[in-house]
Amino acid sequence: MLRLACTATISRTQLVKSVTSLAQRSGTTIGRPLASSPASRPFVGTAGTLLRGSSMAAAAGTFDNVNVKQASELLKEGQRYVDVRTAEEFAAGHVPGAAHVPVLIKQGGMMAPNPAFLKQFEAEFPDKSAPLCVGCQSGKRSEMASKMLAEAGYTQVTNVEGGFMAWSGANLPTEA
Structure with a gap:
């Protein structure tokens, strides 16, 4: 055995x-x-x-993936949405009530990892057992962020597949 x-x-x-x-x-x-x-x-x-x-x-860096309709239902149940896009993308439109913690930042006209991402995230969400939906523009950055968060000990991380493009494409509510 x-x-x-x-x-x-x-x-x-x-x-x-x-x-x-x-x-x-x-x-x-x-x-x-x-x-x-x-x-x-x-x-x-x-x-x-x-x-x-x-x-x-969580130690292995696992997280769930959901589509935007499922994410919308999770938000109705009280889960928080965290947008990991750039400040400019967030300002142009986002999921209502979303928190903003960028995983990448613009430096010299290029995208670079946000060196303070985990520190900023932990300041905004100190409870590592809180259920969180993580989204970006298309789902790639949020997948990267979800993995980082799960590896940092967050136990209820859900990546929103398709990101804000899929969210707005499904005619779900947005705000600017």
Whole structure:
């Protein structure tokens, strides 16, 4: 029988490497036994199976993805929306009541990582168990931000796929 115990915080990459290494040593592949391995060898499930429903999910940098209609319903249930676009994009229009913490900033006409993103986010949202929807223009920056937040210990992060373009395209309410 294989027992797995973890008390340390590790990244998703470290977890996958560890599970892959364990699988190779035990004669299995991730998700299914090798054809040549005896039936008595331990079975190693996918990393997602190991994480599903566990407290390790946040440590591994996991988060949920929803479409804009689902995000709208989550907001009606009290979840907060965090817009991670630039200040100019946010000023042009955003989800009503959205908080603004840019993950990228404009520097010299180019986009660059916001070095203060996590610090600003933690100041705005100190409760790392608060349910949050994270959105951007198209869903790419919010996916990056969601991963960073989950790895920083936020446990209820939801990425809004399609971002503000999909939100406004679905005729959901906006404000400027």
